[in-house]
Amino acid sequence: MFRTVLIANRGEIARRIIRGCRALGLRTVAVYSEADRDALHVKDADDAVLLGGAPARESYLNVERLLAAVRESGAEAVHPGYGFLSENWRFAESCAQAGVTFIGPSADAIRAMGDKPEARRRMAAAGVPIVPGSADPVADAASAERVAAEIGYPVILKAAGGGGGIGMAKVATSAELAAAFATATRRAQSAFGSGAVYVERYLQASRHVEVQVFGDTRGTVVHLHERECSIQRRHQKLVEESPAPNLDARTKRGLTEAALAGARAIGYVNAGTLEFLVDPQGGFYFLEMNTRLQVEHPVTEEVTGIDLVTAQLRVAAGEPLPFAQDTIEQRGAAIEVRVYAEDPSKGFLPSPGTITRFSLPQGDGIRLESGVAEGSVVSVHYDPLLFKLVARGADRAQAIEGLAGALDACVVEGVKTTLPLLRTVVAHPDFRRGRVHTQMVEQGAFNG
Amino acid sequence: MAEEIKAHITGVVFQVTAKVGDKVAAGDPVIVLESMKMEIPVEAPRAGAVKEIRVREGQTVQEGDTVALLD
Numbered sequence: 001m002f003r004t005v006l007i008a009n010r011g012e013i014a015r016r017i018i019r020g021c022r023a024l025g026l027r028t029v030a031v032y033s034e035a036d037r038d039a040l041h042v043k044d045a046d047d048a049v050l051l052g053g054a055p056a057r058e059s060y061l062n063v064e065r066l067l068a069a070v071r072e073s074g075a076e077a078v079h080p081g082y083g084f085l086s087e088n089w090r091f092a093e094s095c096a097q098a099g100v101t102f103i104g105p106s107a108d109a110i111r112a113m114g115d116k117p118e119a120r121r122r123m124a125a126a127g128v129p130i131v132p133g134s135a136d137p138v139a140d141a142a143s144a145e146r147v148a149a150e151i152g153y154p155v156i157l158k159a160a161g162g163g164g165g166i167g168m169a170k171v172a173t174s175a176e177l178a179a180a181f182a183t184a185t186r187r188a189q190s191a192f193g194s195g196a197v198y199v200e201r202y203l204q205a206s207r208h209v210e211v212q213v214f215g216d217t218r219g220t221v222v223h224l225h226e227r228e229c230s231i232q233r234r235h236q237k238l239v240e241e242s243p244a245p246n247l248d249a250r251t252k253r254g255l256t257e258a259a260l261a262g263a264r265a266i267g268y269v270n271a272g273t274l275e276f277l278v279d280p281q282g283g284f285y286f287l288e289m290n291t292r293l294q295v296e297h298p299v300t301e302e303v304t305g306i307d308l309v310t311a312q313l314r315v316a317a318g319e320p321l322p323f324a325q326d327t328i329e330q331r332g333a334a335i336e337v338r339v340y341a342e343d344p345s346k347g348f349l350p351s352p353g354t355i356t357r358f359s360l361p362q363g364d365g366i367r368l369e370s371g372v373a374e375g376s377v378v379s380v381h382y383d384p385l386l387f388k389l390v391a392r393g394a395d396r397a398q399a400i401e402g403l404a405g406a407l408d409a410c411v412v413e414g415v416k417t418t419l420p421l422l423r424t425v426v427a428h429p430d431f432r433r434g435r436v437h438t439q440m441v442e443q444g445a446f447n448g
Numbered sequence: 449m450a451e452e453i454k455a456h457i458t459g460v461v462f463q464v465t466a467k468v469g470d471k472v473a474a475g476d477p478v479i480v481l482e483s484m485k486m487e488i489p490v491e492a493p494r495a496g497a498v499k500e501i502r503v504r505e506g507q508t509v510q511e512g513d514t515v516a517l518l519d
Contacts, residue, residue, distance in 0.1 A: 349457050349488065350457060350459070350483040351457075352458050352459075352483060353458075380459050380482075380483045380484060381460075381484075382485070383484060383485055384484040
């Protein structure tokens with residue numbers, strides 16, 4: 001096992017990873033930008049290294065500075081968290097070249113799954129169903145129109161080089177395609193350094209269900225069941241839970257088997273997630289693979305009792321998986337909500353500022369993962385996630401009750417948050433019945 | 449009479465999409481702000497000609513700051 005781990009991230013996930021390292025008795029090194037001098041993750045760690053200026057490219061995305069921080073601090077391993085450099089295969093490769101362990105999959109696996117058309121090809125070859133669409137990026141709007149006419153509208157344009165909803169554009173008719181193509185290409189270019197865009201059929205009223213997988217260096221790959229993540233805005237998740245409600249046993253088995261086949265086909269090592277769309281008939285299609293720890297990993301931890309971060313550390317250190325497939329069970333139910341510094345009444349506009357009041361509930365079955373506290377400055381430079389609230393119960397109804405009570409008890413002042421929307425979601429009859437799909441927020445199901 | 453176009457959120461100027469002299473329609477973006485990994489356009493409140501641009505790319509603006517003038 002390593003002695004020292006550097007956490008190449010900030011906010012709640014850096015704090016979560018520091019806790020995981022502590023559980024194994026490892027020394028932790030935080031990194032920070034000038035805007036994060038007083039951040040909680042810096043205080044939590046045993047040591048901290050300043051990377052550079054507030055903009056992420058000068059700090060959390062600065063590979064050279066990160067590798068220098070690794071050398072200065074004597075870290076033997078780097079945990080990338082999620083976002084920032086976590087799915088950057090060049091960073092994983094640079095770590096390997098510098099003789100430091102990247103806590104995650106191989107650079108090759110990151111590269112193959114990061115190239116979305118390539119990921120679709122590899123998964124299709126492994127027998128995993130994929131959403132109908134173009135095999136390769138489309139060269140221009142006219143080619144996009146040809147593909148769209150073939151697979152049928154509505155379609156969605158996606159950046160070949162990225163994920164996280166960035167550069168995605170839904171297109172309802174051929175008349176909208178040229179303008180949407182231009183926007184998607186520009187966004188993809190600015191976010192991922194490549195304007196390549198591909199076309200997929202847009203599945204309406206479908207659910208987002210994903211499967212957590214985990215592989216070790218001995219070739220063992222297991223799944224840790226599914227998560228339902230349909231409540232989203234801008235293709236980014238707001239509510240996640242495990243087990244997925246109303247998922248029939250056959251579909252569930254199909255999903256976990258497909259996820260294992262996909263992960264095995266690429267020799268996957270460490271924690272990863274295969275995301276699927278499930279249509280109202282129970283048909284499912286591979287969307288993409290996230291080659292890292294997910295934001296929503298706590299719901300899986302809560303129902304399986306498995307600590308995913310310490311498992312990541314063990315597997316990265318060459319140990320076998322600390323759990324076998326037949327011992328991984330979903331017990332009870334867990335639901336997570338993401339509280340963002342955004343104003344839901346103004347189309348989720350960002351709401352930077354200083355947190356003047358911050359009072360969160362505590363209690364049995366309630367787990368908090370927060371990157372901020374009273375007095376924290378929420379900067380314009382980073383993702384607006386403030387904290388995650390996770391409720392666990394003996395069953396889904398109990399988890400919902402716990403979550404509803406906890407949400408009511410949350411007081412955050414100084415910045416606008418998604419709390420009012422989340423309270424509405426959790427009280428909504430369709431959510432309570434587990435009848436959810438990915439377009440509910442945008443269709444206004446939770447307005448007023 | 450010139451009308452001030454104000455930023456409705458705090459952010460960093462990601463792009464200046466209009467230049468002085470441009471004729472814009474109501475709702476056209478004049479600048480694009482980046483805040484918390486999102487791109488947010490600041491739009492012309494009415495039709496007119498851009499009289500002055502008061503910000504440059506990379507600059508931080510506060511909510512309520514005047515970013516441009518419309519003739």
